[in-house]
Amino acid sequence: GIKARLDAISAIIGYKPAHAPLNFSETKPTDVFGCNVFSDKVMRERLPKHVYKSLKKTIELGEKLDASIADTVANTMKDWAIERGATHFTHVFYPLTGLTAEKHDSFLVPDGKGGAIAEFSGKLLIQGEPDASSFPSGGLRSTFEARGYTAWDVTSPAYILENPNGTFLCIPTAFVSWTGEALDKKTPLLRSTQALNKQAKRVLQLFGVETKLPVGSFAGPEQEYFLIDRNFVFSRPDLLIAGRTLFGAKPAKGQEFEDQYFGVIPRRVLSFMMEVERELYKLGVPVKTRHNEVAPSQFEIAPIFETGNLATDHNQMVMTVLRTVAKRYGMICLLHEKPFAGINGSGKHLNYSIGNAELGSLYDPGDTPHENAQFLVFCAAAIRAVHKFGALLRATVATPSNDHRLGANEAPPAIMSVYLGEQLTDVFEQIKKGKVEGSKQKGVMSIGVDTLPPLPMDPGDRNRTSPFAFTGNRFEFRAVGSSQSIAGSQVALNAMMAESLDYIATKLEAATGGDPAKLNAAVQSVIQEIIKEHDAVVFNGDGYSEEWHAEAAKRGLPNLKTTPDALPVLTSPEVVKLFTTYGVFSEAELKSREEIYLEQYVKTLQTEANLVVRMAKTIIFPAAMRYQSELAAACANLKAIGHDYKMDTLECVTAKLRDLQTKTAELEKIMEHTADGALAEAKHMCCTVLPAMNEVRAVADALEAVVADDLWSLPSYQEMLFIR
Ligand code: ADP
Ligand code: MG
Known part of the structure; x- marks a missing residue:
């Protein structure tokens, strides 16, 4: 409730930076730049000359990758990553959600004698197989063979990501189905x-x-x-x-x-x-x-x-x-x-x-x-x-x-x-x-x-x-x-x-x-x-x-x-x-x-509409109700001492509360309806649900402007935007 909001404000006022100031005079920015990248410089220093040259041809001239060099590159990459504290590698890919996805695998393999050795082969570098069934494929990959694979994108360098408890090697990849269809954002970019x-x-x-x-x-x-x-x-x-x-x-x-x-x-x-x-x-x-x-x-x-x-x-x-x-x-x-x-x-x-x-x-x-x-x-x-x-x-x-x-x-x-x-x-x-x-x-x-x-x-x-x-x-x-x-x-x-x-x-x-x-x-x-x-x-x-x-x-x-x-x-x-x-x-x-x-459009709007209903009912309505009863009590008190007082604010809050209920109920009703097919569904969301959400909002925002501030638990625009 309101306490959370006030706590938030005092937390901000009492904010102390948790981080020591960064000091570029200790480490030069030029030394920092690219220090976690398996860059051209690293490759030139560490790869055998012919391997480096061959890789360069693929990176710069777009020539086909010579798969026979993959093992050497993988091994060098692994050593470089392990020196930097990496225990795992991941093929990073860009599914159609627009987000970045990663699946981590350890370099460690049991050596059969109770110990383990770090291994990374060319095969693992070139191709990965994430469990892709939960990424959207739009019918490209039927679920019974819910498999896609990730393919090393040689033109985007591998890099190390740091986490407080360790680091890991990231390899940019394209994400495709077994039949070669693009399941990601990178593949079409490379093709285009x-x-x-x-x-x-x-x-x-x-x-x-x-x-x-x-x-x-x-x-x-x-x-x-x-x-x-x-x-x-x-x-x-x-x-x-x-x-x-x-x-x-x-x-x-x-x-x-x-x-x-x-x-x-x-x-x-x-x-x-x-x-x-x-x-x-x-x-x-x-x-x-x-x-x-x-x-x-x-x-x-x-x-x-x-x-x-x-x-x-x-x-x-x-x-x-x-x-x-x-x-x-x-x-x-x-x-x-x-x-x-x-x-x-x-x-x-x-x-x-x-x-x-x-x-x-x-x-x-x-x-x-x-x-x-x-x-x-x-x-x-x-x-x-x-x-x-x-x-x-x-x-x-x-x-x-x-x-x-x-x-x-x-x-x-x-x-x-x-x-x-x-x-x-x-x-x-x-x-x-x-x-x-x-x-x-x-x-x-x-x-x-x-x-x-x-x-x-x-x-x-x-x-x-x-x-x-x-x-x-x-x-x-x-x-x-x-x-x-x-x-x-x-x-x-x-x-x-x-x-x-x-x-x-x-x-x-x-x-x-x-x-x-x-x-x-x-x-x-x-x-x-x-x-x-x-x-x-x-x-x-x-x-x-x-x-x-x-x-x-x-x-x-x-x-x-x-x-x-x-x-x-x-x-x-x-x-x-x-x-x-x-x-x-x-x-x-x-x-x-x-x-x-x-x-994605439909799901986003469904989530938003659900939130509107939930918040209207459980946050906004109760706040306005409490204010209404305070006002009503004040009116009753006044009446008891002989003032016959008609309070405008009470009328206003009462009317808006009624509106809020009606509009929320209307939105709920509209959401029950389902259209046939994704396009029809999206249109319904766009033309019917969204306007209904806005109507609920309009009433709620009007209430925010009249309800006593100490009863309103949602942080206001003012607070969120102007308190730093
Ligand atoms: P402004 O805010 O005035 O538009 P900025 O300098 O903030 O300009 O951003 C301009 C961006 O355009 C920068 O990322 C810059 O590197 C990029 N840019 C400049 N030349 C080219 C180019 N030939 N092709 C693509 N991007 C360019
Ligand atoms: Mg610009």
Whole structure:
């Protein structure tokens, strides 16, 4: 009850840091960085030269792994891990729950003489067999052979995780069924990167660009999160179980003062951040920036971008480390997209580009006209991709929690559009008209595509309301949810880009017939054609505005507002064709994903609805009832001494109590109904259950504003957000 709430507050006031301050002057950050990673340096030092070379070829050039070296690598890895205190190894994988999964096995094997020896074979390194029956497979793996296996992902390095009582070796893996179907988030990411490589190379070849490294995606995810004192969470079943508040009146002060963003970081939080960074440094995660975010108690952490697969694994580590370290500081890290209604939610800006270490980002305009033409081709491919597959991109961020954020005038709308900025839009518009005369800003461009001037992009030229914004050398996809894996959106983007690059390469190959002299004219005409057909997706204005919604509808851009609207896109004919053509997903794999994500949607809402009913009945109703009887007693007393007093507050509480009961009963009634099939069920949740939950909440929140504070046991928004 109220005591828990008051205890929580005194615990916070009396909070003393449990951890000694970290001291980077004792251990240099450069020594810490990567110290727990089976890194290139470690491999070069410890592996026989031919083994190292062979492994490098697989890691860097994407060549097939030579299985005969596996035993040597495994043995070296084991020795290295044991030196660092490891007793166990685990294949880490990324099931469709979006979480990280691990199954631990000991290195120890009995030696038959009463002792034990440490063993780790190439076979165990390459392939694992977790008991996978409890991971969602969406019908891909029938339960009688509930088996999947994990396969070593050589391109993401193994690492050691520390725990107070010991350490263990972690091996990043892909998780597939015995029939080779992807049961995870990593496998499709690797497949989509291969598809992208193939098509990007065709285009590069036309421009005479050679590169021995594969072309893939780069990703730099900016991660937002909330920190709340842990004591509060224990008296908030909604936060504890659903990760978001299902009740809670708006605080007197919200974020309207804009005093949080980039403000001084509270010191407890700063200590937390430093420890998070140190843990991540050890794991070789290149975290770079930390700052306050817009909402009270909201923060951000961002790494330096890396190749897509590594960045994805690292982002999973970031989420895990944020959660675990927060506890050491007496806090809870909330990664939910909308923990507090009426307060900005959390997202993950996925900075995305394609390229490789040799070429850099192919979305970088470059300095020469030749580079510019190539840049415009890749840029046009992105425009075409988002126009053709915007609905798919939207579907990759469709989760119940992200629904609260998209389109809530704090995150981009559910309409997928591309922001190019004034200068680049101007260049494309000129190409569309067929004559390129000059850049607006510079006024120096009097040329065709073959002699385009340098295009200095102004990265300060920002439009925060666009879901897919060009920011100088990359696109920033801002619709990803804070708790989501960044794999899904990248899989879609890679495949969409591959399809557009394939289209462009085919056109250019045909038009030039192998004659480089014909390239410029061919490039100009293909860009012109793409812009004519696809510039409806380009929008530089305010994505939050009403006008844009109307305009987007006129332009035929889909606006899939909710998860049940968006998920069926995954199995639409265009999307099935896209993914099957480039070998990223089979139709069965897509069906399984649609099914699993719909199920997750339904389960999440069921849990939330149950919580709403439970909390309304057992926490909110009793508090309001007690207050009502206090008020009634006061009225009776007054009457006894001769005042005939009609108390407004009593009337109000009585009316609201009645409402609360009615609305709660209505919600319960609605929840009894079950629809047929996952999609129908999800729609029922979305269109009927969710609004009914909100109605209960509205009454409860109104009660919170009138009921005596000392009777209200749920920590308030005020307390949770402003006490640090
Ligand atoms: P802002 O908050 O201004 O958007 P940040 O510097 O916080 O910018 O984050 C930008 C992210 O984009 C960083 O993770 C950065 O490493 C990443 N990034 C920069 N260049 C690229 C690129 N070419 N491809 C992908 N990500 C990039
Ligand atoms: Mg950003």
